[in-house]
Amino acid sequence: MKFTVVFIQRRLVALTLLLLIVSFAVFSLLDLSPGSPEEALLGPEARTNPASVEAIREEYHLDQPLLQRYWNWLADVAHLDLGRSTESGEAVTHVIAQRFMLTTELGLFAAVIVLLIGVPVGMLAGLRRGSSFDRVVTSAAVFLASAPPFAVGILLILMFGVWLDWLPPFGVGDGVVDRLRHLVLPALALASAALAIVVRQTRAAALGVIDQDYVLFARARGLSRRTIFLNYAFHNAALPVVTTAGLLLVFSLSGAVFIETVFGLPGVGSLLIESINSRNIPVVQGLTLLTAAIVVLGNLVTDLLALALDPRTRYAGTA
Structure with a gap:
């Protein structure tokens, strides 16, 4: 303590x-x-x-x-006073607050996608090493990791917004359900690069765990694959995955600048572009400071999660 x-x-x-x-x-x-x-x-x-x-x-x-x-x-x-916008005369904190909620919703949606899809898929790919599922997942991860998020966003708009007409490609929407439908495609685009890296990181962590003696002993005892997955492999592979996912999700917020522009979302990212174009320096300074603070706090939270998941890091730090 x-x-x-x-x-x-x-x-x-x-x-x-x-x-x-x-x-x-x-x-x-x-x-x-x-x-x-x-x-x-x-x-x-x-x-x-x-x-x-x-x-x-x-x-x-x-x-x-x-x-x-x-x-x-x-x-x-x-004193939490970031000055006043040179464009509208409003307080910078008020200008940012009007746009911040939408970007927060987008970031949280992307985080849910990364954690609920990336971690299980990567773990299963590692546990089924060499299978068709593993090869498909690995290939998809390589593609997503190499493709810029805004390019993924354009492809998603064409596929699901234009050709299939399943989801709205632009705008925010009204009401909770409609708003979620409008955020699905931008959240997928924002999460794409982080999702690919988390899948690969989780797969590598799973491969490093499944050959350990305690996993082999659990198999020898006749435990089911589900029990081994939940009680042994997942818990012991969680540390590098959580650390990587936390950092990626924080830094992926910078991608919101391009994603919000592609999907026409009036969030903090589009506000930054507008402020730069209009030389609205107080707003640019406020947004930059806010982004840096989020990255800094994200790093701190990630370190604390690492301490909670692996007590050995506490003792290593006291040596």
């Missing part, structure tokens, strides 16, 4: 420093990027109306040095 608390404290300190580095890097790069918020807001008037340009620079503190602006922004972030 003591080691777990110390571990969490150390990780939180390290992850906080990482967030600071990422936020400063993004803040600096946006400041160096071509164009300016004044030009985005005023258009051609920015060249002929210096007074309006100066007013905007003062309103958004663009007339201050970079380090001072970053420090002021960081102080506001500590």
Whole structure:
């Protein structure tokens, strides 16, 4: 217990420093990027109306040095104030909150697909090594791992949305059931790469377990394949699978930018594209910080799951 608390404290300190580095890097790069918020807001008037340009620079503190602006922004972030959108004037937190729920639903749907399909399928492929099922699963995993998620999304739209007309290819839908139907194809596309890697990782973990002495002894005792699968193979192969799946699901959120664009979903990903195109720097900064925080917390949760699944890692950390 003591080691777990110390571990969490150390990780939180390290992850906080990482967030600071990422936020400063993004803040600096946006400041160096071509164009300016004044030009985005005023258009051609920015060249002929210096007074309006100066007013905007003062309103958004663009007339201050970079380090001072970053420090002021960081102080506001500590109070959960990400500034105001240069496009609508709304609070950035409100703008992001309006889009965040849809992206969260999409990510959770993709996570369910990865865990409920990837883990059992990979485990069965490993337990049936060399069978036709194993060969089909391995080939499908190689294809999905090599195909970009947005390309998979386009194929899904053509197959199930246009040719077969089974599922709606675009939009959000109304009501719970209709919303789920609209999210099936984008969730499959978002989960495709992570699903392939989890299947291969689970298969490899199963292959590493089934030849162990305790599994051979369980077979010699006459235990059924289902009992061996649930009580021995699955539990002991869970650690690398959970670690890989957790990291992949966190990083797959970055793929939501392309998936939401392909399927016309008004989520955080499409908001990021819109904000970049319109030079809406406060929103871009807020979304970048949010994404980094999710990745950081996802890594921490994955490490804690590894500690819970394999107590040996606790003792290794105290050595």
